[in-house]
Amino acid sequence: MTDLESFKAVRIQWHKALFASPLLSGSEKALGAYLINVRLNWRTGQLNPAVATIARDMSVEPRTVQRAVNSLERLGWFNADRGNGRKRSTNYLITDESIEIAEHIKREACGKKDDGFVTLSIVKPWQERRNEVTSLSQKRRQECHSKSISKNKTKTTQSEVVSCKYTPAVFVPGGSSIFEREWDDRLVKSGRLELRRLLKEVKYEGKRGFWLPATWPASLGSAELRLQILQLEDLASLPKAEGMA
Numbered sequence: 001m002t003d004l005e006s007f008k009a010v011r012i013q014w015h016k017a018l019f020a021s022p023l024l025s026g027s028e029k030a031l032g033a034y035l036i037n038v039r040l041n042w043r044t045g046q047l048n049p050a051v052a053t054i055a056r057d058m059s060v061e062p063r064t065v066q067r068a069v070n071s072l073e074r075l076g077w078f079n080a081d082r083g084n085g086r087k088r089s090t091n092y093l094i095t096d097e098s099i100e101i102a103e104h105i106k107r108e109a110c111g112k113k114d115d116g117f118v119t120l121s122i123v124k125p126w127q128e129r130r131n132e133v134t135s136l137s138q139k140r141r142q143e144c145h146s147k148s149i150s151k152n153k154t155k156t157t158q159s160e161v162v163s164c165k166y167t168p169a170v171f172v173p174g175g176s177s178i179f180e181r182e183w184d185d186r187l188v189k190s191g192r193l194e195l196r197r198l199l200k201e202v203k204y205e206g207k208r209g210f211w212l213p214a215t216w217p218a219s220l221g222s223a224e225l226r227l228q229i230l231q232l233e234d235l236a237s238l239p240k241a242e243g244m245a
Contacts, residue, residue, distance in 0.1 A: 004045050007094055010102035011036075013109070013119070014094075017101055020116070020123045023075055023131055027060065031068040032077055034058060035092055048091040076130045076216075097216065100178040101126055129215045132170070169235060174201050174209040179216065186217040186225060198236050211235060 007014065018024070018032050034057070039049045051069075055062045069092075072078045077098050081091040105122050109115035172179045174195075184194040192198070199210050213231040218224035 003096070003099070004042060006103075007099055008042075010099060010106050013105045014098060014102040016115070016119045017098070017105055017123045018077065020119045021075065021127050022124055023127045024071060025068075027058075027064065028068040028071045030058065031065065032072055035078070036094075046091070047093070048089040050089050074130070075127055097178070097182070104178065129170070132215075169211040169213060169231075170215055171204045171207075172209050172212045172215055173207055177209075180210070183210075183212065183217050186220055187229070189220055190225070190229060192229070198232070 015033060015036070019029050021029070024032075031054070034054070035047060035049075038057070039054075040047045049057075051062050051065050054065045058065070069078070069080060069090075073080050076095055079093040079095055081093060101122060105115075105119050108122065109118040112118055172183070174180050180195055187194060187198070195210055195212075201208050201210060212235070213228040218228055
């Protein structure tokens with residue numbers, strides 16, 4: 001559930017970040033602002049307008065709304081807890097990731113006149129990384145699907161699944177960045193040590209950080225996270241974690 005108190009403190013910066021995103025269209029940005037300013041219940045945190053309601057209020061087609069929601073979710077602004085369309089509507093959750101970006105902008109822009117430049121310098125690389133990671137993930141899933149079809153329903157070995165799911169390592173900034181903290185959180189909750197105790201921090205393009213399976217770790221307990229940790233173990237040449245095989 002969204003931490004509304006944390007969000008309220010950076011609501012302005014969140015909106016600035018949203019409108020600074022170079023990968024969202026005007027209609028997608030408008031939908032993000034609409035959800036927060038028109039439909040969010042600030043007392044309960046409930047945010048579950050029907051697609052038809054959004055389409056009516058914004059004078060667009062339902063299909064346009066669905067595409068915009070997919071983009072906002074893919075780029076890390078909302079998580080959509082999808083309902084069945086009848087008894088339960090989709091509930092939209094503001095991501096902790098986007099709130100942390102807004103908090104980072106607030107800290108960096110404090111006392112600076114050109115906070116627009118600060119906002120763009122933080123948002124642009126974040127959005128590009130999100131887009132790159134999700135695009136790679138979608139591509140890998142498509143490759144896996146095609147591979148399973150071509151094998152004509154034959155049994156796929158574990159090594160084939162792992163090699164199919166693995167993605168190229170990406171450079172993730174360190175220095176206690178939100179990316180590092182997210183990885184530390186997933187690793188510790190999965191029974192592993194923090195990044196700095198597993199990997200050596202390296203310097204790349206003037207920044208210090210780590211080479212990891214993805215910029216952002218997958219959801220806790222998911223099959224994708226287990227595969228990411230398997231790949232991390234390969235990168236770090238560590239023994240496999242108990243229960244991760």
